Amino acid sequence: MSRPIPVARRLSKAWLRGACVPYTARRAFSAQVTGSRTTDITALKVNQDRLMETLHQTCSWGTGKRWGSGPNDTGMSRLALSDTDKQARDWFVETTSSLGCHVKVDAMGNIFAVRPGRREGLATFAGSHLDTQPSGGRYDGILGILAGVEMLKTLKDHQAETEFPVGVVNWTNEEGARFPISMCSSGVWAGDIPLETAYNLREVGGGTATMRSELERIGYLGSIPASHKSTPMAAHFELHIEQGPLLEAEKQKIGVVHGVQAYRWFMVDVSGRDAHTGSTPLGKRADAMLLAARLITHSHRLATKHSAVASTGILSLTPGSTNTIPGHVRFTLDVRAPADSTVEAIEADLKRDFAALAAGENIQGLLDGATPSLPLEVSWRTDSVSPATLFHPDCIAAVRASAEAVTGDKSLVRDMTSGAGHDTVYASRHCPASMIFVPSKNGVSHNPEEYTSPEDCALGAQVLMQSVLRFDSMRASS
Amino acid sequence: MSRPIPVARRLSKAWLRGACVPYTARRAFSAQVTGSRTTDITALKVNQDRLMETLHQTCSWGTGKRWGSGPNDTGMSRLALSDTDKQARDWFVETTSSLGCHVKVDAMGNIFAVRPGRREGLATFAGSHLDTQPSGGRYDGILGILAGVEMLKTLKDHQAETEFPVGVVNWTNEEGARFPISMCSSGVWAGDIPLETAYNLREVGGGTATMRSELERIGYLGSIPASHKSTPMAAHFELHIEQGPLLEAEKQKIGVVHGVQAYRWFMVDVSGRDAHTGSTPLGKRADAMLLAARLITHSHRLATKHSAVASTGILSLTPGSTNTIPGHVRFTLDVRAPADSTVEAIEADLKRDFAALAAGENIQGLLDGATPSLPLEVSWRTDSVSPATLFHPDCIAAVRASAEAVTGDKSLVRDMTSGAGHDTVYASRHCPASMIFVPSKNGVSHNPEEYTSPEDCALGAQVLMQSVLRFDSMRASS
């Protein structure tokens, strides 16, 4: 085969403003550019049909709940390090290897597939995750990985050569759905989560498997350390569905993500006293479920007051019998806001008001019309603190330039802050990073009906590839 | 051995007022009455030490959670038809047989132990249940059976002979904790619950066992029909812990139970939409957990308004992930009031207000300070309807007379309505029946720390025995 094409050599600052930037090519890689050694970075096109076909094929591993009658109208249930996650991983390793990548697996099962460039150096990565929520969809995480693979295929199709290596990384257990720390393995890579903490995470739902035992079981306990020191990256770009309603509501196509909201996860324990529902008058109760219901109701009021969001996604109670007043309830509270200071303020309000409500104080009329009860106790555990993250201006600029070039219409491009955490947050602590959002139908995510149109998926994949190539060019030129 | 003593022959109406009534005895049964053929019905005394020792011994089958350091400071977890329930049943059969009873087991595993009287006829029963809540105590149900056995022992000690047979009945799966219909097998006996419904009840928590398969497995699928027609009773008395705080609060010792509150059990389903907690603004949510919290908060307000009680003892949500807004919540609602009409009125209010709250209407300020959300749906299923029950005046009178005689102080005796359902409710549909309550420490029940002092247990057992004997005497005299 003839030698690969260098995609870019020199870039002026013009590309940062979205201009079409010339680059040198040893030989043309498409009919349009035949005979030209200088061509348009935008001429490399991902293949929408191939992208979507491959995406849906990989969704045969861990297919979830059916919600419609179409062949792909099913969700996903591919928990991290499950048998179906292993199948998706095996496919990823085989496919990227066959596309000319060197594949490395680290001690957390993160898989780094690197395609060599003209020069030695760190790779610019496209990254995301192949694991899903137990009742998730076909796009969250999966699209980011599949778009990365499509980038590799497109580069190979055109025998395109990048200046430095480019790669795709699959991060382990991003969802935190099976092993309850989200972005767990990029967190270990970043040095923010101790390896032992991650290894000892036990699967939720009472099973005995740990992350370590499952990594070992499915053959993804890699030999290289899970660390940004062992596997540094030049940059990290992530294409992801928005998981929110804004792009769709504004009829826009691409979100240029400037950073991620701050959030904190709490576990709240409410302790009262088990008692018989029939023989215990309202005034003699310490009803943990009733207090929990009031606390959740109140958390929403406080979120409204602070222009933040608060959510309870897990609640369990004991003993759990129709005719027994629960003596104990435990629930999660997920609090998010664009600024760290807002999250801190709402946390302080929540702690003050929850204690007051437990003691029987009427906060904002919540106890109006209620029978005073015995006092209860509320205790808090902080499970996760994620400060607000600001992405790197170079990466943000690369994404914006690519988005404007690909869409050809600035009004279709939106600057955004991500409400959800992503592996890019941890990546961004040790390399320049940014993200690209594409619309989520009805803003729905973590749901089988999660949907992004093939056109939007391909548009996002195109912006992802261009962002990686632009960043690579920028490095070469600097 | 010499021939047994007839406990009673003729009774005037005087005993109904608590007078000490003479009866004929062939020979004296205690030192105090030696040489006398006419003695006091109150002279038969249960043995407190033996009662409590035996009770705690039987609690070695199915011992539950430890809550204190004393030898008996553990709760009970003896689910119906479990291996430990079988052990308790085997003990009951052996013990009552050895005390001279004929023992019959019906098709629901109800065990009827009958001690012959001087004459043929239906037996007057003391009845309750040996099964417990998963996190129950040592007294609920157990005390009633153990007091019945202590009655049989006391009668045997004194070779006392009743006019008609007396017996003890252990009803299967009263708690409804393992197989989710409470008072299940007295309900079948009464003809209110179809045998097939009971047989097909599947154990809660996802197991595959049914009541029928478990009855068969532990050898208690009896050959006689479970029916009041096959096993009629002359009367049914039940000694039970109050499971509420009133006797203790008023420093009283015996509750004369006139009937049982009406109650209805509902299953409420709240349907919204799963969505990501971080990327879904409050206004774009259909948060099933938030709505459920408001509904539970509101159910308490309505209960207060109607002087009723409402309780949520089970709540489950899906999908159950910290960062996913639950799209679906299901919870139980247990509503009780002394009158059927009150329960009907609160049900109507609940259904109207729940629908309004789901549609976003602000009921009683519950949505003050909240962000309006997308509409949700609420659906209802009625799982149980138990009308108010009034016990039989003869049995109530027998209990009151016995309670006054045993305590010697009318002020220690309280007329009550039971908040909880009991097997006596079903029994009362086909024979005269009543109940006796003894104090529950702190009103606590369905909890390992459920406690009634040995003195109060024995006092209750004494009243139970006297009530049975008084009823037997009354029949003989009428």
Ligand SMILES: [Zn+2]
């Ligand atoms: Zn994701």
Ligand SMILES: [Zn+2]
């Ligand atoms: Zn009971």
